[in-house]
Amino acid sequence: MPQTLDAAAVRSWCSLALEALGREREEIDATNVYPVADGDTGTNLYLTLESAAQAVEAVFAAHETGGSVPAAGDAVRAMAHGALIGARGNSGTILAQLLRGMADVLTDGTRETPAAGGAAPDAGGGEHLARALRRAAGLAREAVAHPVEGTILSVASAAADAAEQARAGTAATARAAHAGARTALVATPGQLAVLDRAGVVDAGGRGLLAVLGALVQALTGRAPAAFTAAPRRPGERPVELTDIGTAGSAAHGGRDADDGPAFEVIYLLEAGDEAVTRLRARLDRLGDSLVVVGGDGLWNVHVHVDDAGAAVEAGVEAGRPYRIRITHFGAAERAPEQVQRAVVAVVPGEGLAGLCAEAGATTVLARPGEPPASGELVEAIRRAHAREVVLLPNDAALRHTAAAAAEQARAEGVRVALIPTRAAVQGIAALAVHQPDRRFDEDVVAMTSAAGATRYAELAVAERQSWTMAGICQAGDVLGLIEGDVAVIGADLAATAEAVLTRMLLAGGELVTLVLGEDVPDALADRLEAHVREGHLAVDTVVYRGGRRSAPLLIGVE
Template sequence: MPQTLDAAAVRSWCSLALEALGREREEIDAINVYPVADGDTGTNLYLTVESAAQAVEAVFAAHETGASVPAPGDAVRAMAHGALIGARGNSGTILAQLLRGMAEVLADAAPADSEGNGGAGDGGDRLAPALRRAAALAREAVAHPVEGTILSVASAAAEAAERSAAERSGTERNGAVDAGATVRAAYAGARAALAATPDQLPVLGRAGVVDAGGRGLLAVLGALVRSLTGETPAAFPMRHRRYEDPAAVASAIESCAPAGGPAFEVIYLLEADDRAVARLRTRLDGLGDSLVVVGGDGLWNVHIHVDDAGAAVEAGVEAGRPYRIRITHFGAAAEEPPERVQRAVVAVVPGEGLAGLCAEAGATTVLARPGEPPASGELVEAIRRAHAREVVLLPNDAALRHTAAAAAEQARTEGVRVALIPTRAAVQGIAALAVHQPDRRFDEDVVAMTTAAGATRYAELAVAERQSWTMAGICQAGDVLGLIDGDVAVIGADLAATAEAVLSRMLAAGGELVTLVLGDEVPDALADRLETYVRDGHLAVDTVVYRGGRQSVPLLIGVE
């Protein structure tokens, strides 16, 4: 029977790829010499796949309450979208485009028939075309493709898969192509191409290593083999055959470091149409090198190495709306690092307005945009950016508890003392930050912040997307839902009236301070009305109002 590439196989693929890259990340980082010897290719690929895996898990979580399982198309689309929004570095951005190319073909698959035959539902017929589309799309995304890189490895995988599928198509039952056989061939082709990269790209030959991005892609393809067949492909050596001694490799890599080159790596997500992106490519190509622009359907990930980081961002502003902007100075690692501060706070925030508020209070922030929760790697980066011996981590979302715990554990292995306060909403994080005192003992500060967060009840006003059962009864699409401490407590037709009902319930148990966080589209008049409502009914209760910016719900409420 042909192995099936269903939603479960996609989920397994992401999990196994993350496991493989986690295991090999440091070694891949160590052989990274092209296009810049900055030693982060393995880490960037890991973070990209982590984001893809989280997106697939979210699709499965949405089906947990029902009897159905995700459709294969939903799973592969989620994988590609997750990789796009989480893509890091040159190789991570290209990997995101490779996954997008595969998804374009695989997402159109029809379910296999009752006999389990053929169709794109089993993925056998579609894997070779998917790999071919992936390789082509990745090359289109790179301004100046270079052989001996991840692009060469991807092309070789596609060619080998096509040859295997063509050879077997006439012999398999009812013409169905064995997906396992196809992906085995793709892995073998990629492995051979990777071994040849030092002979294609002189800098790799001088350093005595294979291409780091291609090595990471081989790990991802090896995970696909395991997912479809249960077999673990033979390991591939990180070093090239002419350099067996790790010390010699390290010395050779150091000698390959370029004397010049752009000073900054700039990456951002961009909301823009196709025509604006075409103009953006042209402009950015004149500003720097290693330009990769991936994505489509209005959402893009832009990566470039430049000397003028501001100009690269300004070009994005002219094209559309850039966000999640990350600028890395290539020379930063060589500079003397500044002295660590004693203590810092890292907070996840749901909108730009709260990000500004928390930053003013001294916190390092991680922005969580609607539908785009941060990965653990982003939290680890924020902890590193805080550059402190002690860090208090505020996830501000119950769904991020596992992600935050993983980030805290990683940071601890790097010598940072991390306290994770399990804040479940942004208003709890604001309450914790308000009592933060960096000059008192760490444990005392954490206890005070935890107490303040725990004493803050939280609520949010959301709009129902479909009819469903709730703790407060049946809601219809378009109803306003008032959720208190995570459960639907009020169903209404009007945002203001529903908010008043929520406040009434919350203040019935007492309170001293009401915090209102308004989304972009909520008028100031609503805040005025709610302030009046609180003042008229509860004279001793104060109200503070913040603008949260673009956030997933129109209104957040906290009662301390």
């Protein structure tokens, strides 16, 4: 086994950390009571490390054809970058910053061509690792708007303290850091009252201990003794059980459904340092649990707010947000226990994501040219924390992807009904009639009926000359697609939209839904509402904003 942190050791570290978090995920989830008792810290840490491991594997794959070995610096930077873009939840976001801090130090002097085995000239040595852990702990604290002791931050600082005192080689320093983190973890209930009331250690800190244990195993070939903390009553001395039993029951005692913000908002952001400084201040006023990590123009933003739209809007003003995830802290998110039923919806724009989240749905943002994979849908189903889930793909092209996700979730014990919605307006119609208090089958039938009764259309701009069902279009023409087929070709958005509406209403209708894209003026909605009233007095019209990344105009007719 390597005694220095070369590229092979980094690869092994990622793999072992992922395995460790996979084993401990459910126990960590069960002890998650701070900052919100939403029972997903272990899952979030696992998904963050999964993204980091994939990035490291991609670096090694790039060297396979030439038979070379990546530099240690390349592997460490990939690990940190992968964690940044895949960070989930509060603890996952902090873990990404910890890895970034370590990478800042461990990549010093590692840009040279690596020696055999990928060892970096300056990556070995206990002092180097100790500096990396100190940098990691410092950056993590800077990233959190209001650091709290008794959390993953305390565990990270203790690991750095122990590493600096070790004055030994890399492997011995890693063992010392792990031992220091373990001691700090056991002490977390004495630092944070909510942990003491629940009789548990900090969930994020326990996840970090698993990651540090994997580092020790990667360097020495031997895994440290497993950490298992027994539940305890307030005032009792923390008791740690090693290799005996498991953590007791799902813990309670964190913020409940009646206090704290209603939404968790996470997104990646391309922005400069000054814009991010202003963003931090604005988001800190909007909510809590604010963590902004990253640098060099790419950031991961995490915040809990009541106004999810305002949090996203702040990101738009700061730069270019994407991979936006909005989760509603309903009963499903505030306690480890599952609720009976939830809805998971794929949406094509930030505005619709906020709309669906406010209606209680867990959302997955579909990015242009980047449809969500089945794994993202499975993750969303898990985040819903429900025994029964209604899945709305809202895109005909996602039918098979959604079916695969539903099958995987069923294998995990979740009852999933897939409603084959082919457009966002069908999903909105289905969500409007959703009633979680009625029987599951009845609810699914009602939602399916509402979606099926909604005809849909989309307006888009042609990128090139092409043959269509309505004739030949030229680049720049406005295309009116009804039920997925081009039915109208026009010169401007308003006239084409009127023609599409006229065709759709020939078959009758009671409600027209208009979803406007980011750059579409409100005047278009006014014009189309007037157009509907002229020929169909009994038809109502509702208007929503799709926000960034949505089509110029979506139309639904029920």
